[in-house]
Amino acid sequence: MSAGWQLGVLGTGLMGGPMAANLAAAGHKLRVWNRTLEKTKDAGTEVTVCTTPEQAVRGADAVIVMLSSGPVCAEVLFGSSGAAQAMAKGASLIVMSSIAHDEAKAMAVQARGMGLIWVDAPVSGGTVAAAAGTLSIMVGGEADQIAALHPVLSAMGTVTHVGPDGSGALTKLVNQLLVASTICAVSEALLLARQGGADVARVRQALLGGFAGSRILDLHGARMIAGDFTPGGPAKYQIKDTGAAKALAQSLGLELPLLGLADQLFTDLVAHGGGDLDHSALILELERRNGLRPKALA
Numbered sequence: 535m536s537a538g539w540q541l542g543v544l545g546t547g548l549m550g551g552p553m554a555a556n557l558a559a560a561g562h563k564l565r566v567w568n569r570t571l572e573k574t575k576d577a578g579t580e581v582t583v584c585t586t587p588e589q590a591v592r593g594a595d596a597v598i599v600m601l602s603s604g605p606v607c608a609e610v611l612f613g614s615s616g617a618a619q620a621m622a623k624g625a626s627l628i629v630m631s632s633i634a635h636d637e638a639k640a641m642a643v644q645a646r647g648m649g650l651i652w653v654d655a656p657v658s659g660g661t662v663a664a665a666a667g668t669l670s671i672m673v674g675g676e677a678d679q680i681a682a683l684h685p686v687l688s689a690m691g692t693v694t695h696v697g698p699d700g701s702g703a704l705t706k707l708v709n710q711l712l713v714a715s716t717i718c719a720v721s722e723a724l725l726l727a728r729q730g731g732a733d734v735a736r737v738r739q740a741l742l743g744g745f746a747g748s749r750i751l752d753l754h755g756a757r758m759i760a761g762d763f764t765p766g767g768p769a770k771y772q773i774k775d776t777g778a779a780k781a782l783a784q785s786l787g788l789e790l791p792l793l794g795l796a797d798q799l800f801t802d803l804v805a806h807g808g809g810d811l812d813h814s815a816l817i818l819e820l821e822r823r824n825g826l827r828p829k830a831l832a
Contacts, residue, residue, distance in 0.1 A: 538562065539686055542594035543577065544587050544610060544617065545631070548765070549657070550600030551576025552665040553630070553690050557598075560689035565590045587617035596626035596686055603774055604633035604641075612644055623649035626683055630655050630671075632710070632771070634778035636785075638674065638703035651679050652699060655687065656706035658713075660766045667691060672709070674702035707782060710775035714796040714813070716750045721817035724758055725824075735759050754814035763811040763818075763830065770809035773800045806831045 543554045543566040550568070554577035558564050564581040567590035568574050574583045584590040587610050591597045597617070601607050607629055611618040618627065627650045629641065638654040645652040653675040663669045669691030673680050680687075680695050687693045696705045723746075727737040738755045741747060757763060776797035783790045803809075803819040808831055811818070818828035 539595045540593060541565070541686065542591035542597040542621075543567070543581075543600070544590060544597065545600035545602075546574045546577045547600070547602075548661050549664045550598075550630075552661065553598070553600060553657075553669070554578065554581060555665075556667040557686065557689050560685075562686065562689070565594070587611075588620040591617050591625075592620045593622060594625055596628055596683065597621060598686075599627070599629045599631055601631050602771070603631065604637035604778075607631050607633060608637065608641060611641065618645060618648055618650065621648075621650055624651065626651040626653060626679070628653045628655050628683065628686070630657055632656050632706050632775050633703050635700050635704045635707060635782050639700040642675075642699035651675075653680060653683060654700060654702040655693075656702055657691065658706070658709050659691065662766070663691065670694070672696050672702045672705040674698060674700050674704070704782075707775060707779040710772070711779050711790070711793050711796070713750065714772055714776050714800060715792045716748060717754060717813055717816050718796050718799055720748075720751050720755050721758065721814075721820050724755060725817060725820050729824075754812075757812060757814040758817045761829070763808075763815040765810060765812045767813045768810055769800055769803050769813045769815060772813040773797060773804055776800060803831075 539562045541562050541564050543564055546554050546566050546568045554564055554566055558578050558580040565584050566574055566577045566581050567584045567587050599607055627645045642652040655671050655673040657669040657671050659669040667690055671687055671691045671693045673695050674697055724734055728734040742752055780793055780797050799819055803816055808815050818831050821828035822831050
C-alpha cells in the first residue's frame with residue numbers, strides 16, 4: 535500500500551500534533567482524537583476530529599498512538615474505551631509513546647491476540663524534530679510488517695528497526711538514560727562555570743567546538759543560560775522514563791549508578807515545582823540544592 539493510507543491518531547499534544555500534521559501533508563487521511571479537544575488544532579486543518587478513540591480508529595489501515603504513558607495507552611486501547619477492539623483485523627497498531635519495556639511486550643501480546651499488527655515505535659528529537667518531520671524513530675516488531683509501514687513512518691522521520699516486539703521501547707529507555715544523565719552533566723558544568731566567575735555563554739561556545747560538544751550542550755545549554763524552560767519535553771515525563779529504565783535495570787540485576795542519580799535529581803525537580811518545565815530546568819534543582827534561590831521552584 536502506498537501513500538493515501540487511512541490513519542487514526544490517538545494523542546495530538548506537543549508531539550502528536552505536529553506528527554499528525556506531517557502525516558496529513560504526506561497525503562494520508564487522518565481521523566484524530568485527543569482527550570483535550572483544544573489540542574487537536576496542532577494536527578492541522580486537513581484532518582477529521584473525533585470525539586472518541588473508537589471513532590478515530592474504526593476502519594483505519596493503521597493507528598498511531600502518542601499518549602502520555604504506558605498505563606494511559608493500555609487504558610485507551612484495551613480498557614473501558616476499547617479502541618483496539620474497534621480496529622479492523624489486520625490493521626497496524628503503532629504505539630509511539632514512551633512506555634516501559636514490559637508494557638510494550640504485554641500490549642504486543644494483546645494486540646496480536648486480537649489479530650492486529652503490533653509495532654512499538656517511540657521517537658527522539660523533541661518538538662522541533664516532530665514539526666520538521668526529522669524524528670529518530672526506533673522500531674520494535676517484525677521486519678516485514680515494519681517495511682510495509684514505511685510510507686507512514688517515514689513521513690515523521692528516520693526509521694530504524696532495532697529488534698522484536700518491545701525493542702523500540704527498550705531503545706527509547708536507553709535514549710532517555712543518555713539524555714537525562716547528559717542534562718545532569720551539562721547542568722553541573724554550566725553551574726560550575728558560572729559560579730566560578732566565567733562568562734558561561736562563552737564557556738558553552740568553547741566547549742561546543744571540542745570533544746565535550748553535544749546536542750544537549752548546544753540546545754539545552756542555551757536554554758539553561760537564557761533561563762527559558764518552556765517545555766519541549768516536560769520534566770514530569772522524564773522521571774516516567776528514568777523510573778522505567780531503573781526498574782528494568784533492577785529486573786536484569788544491573789547496577790547503573792548514573793541512572794539512579796539522574797532519576798533522583800529529576801524526581802526532586804518535579805517535587806519542588808518543576809514538573810511542567812522543560813527537562814533542561816534540571817539546573818534549577820542544582821541551584822536550589824546549593825542555596826541559589828532558583829526561580830520557578832518552591
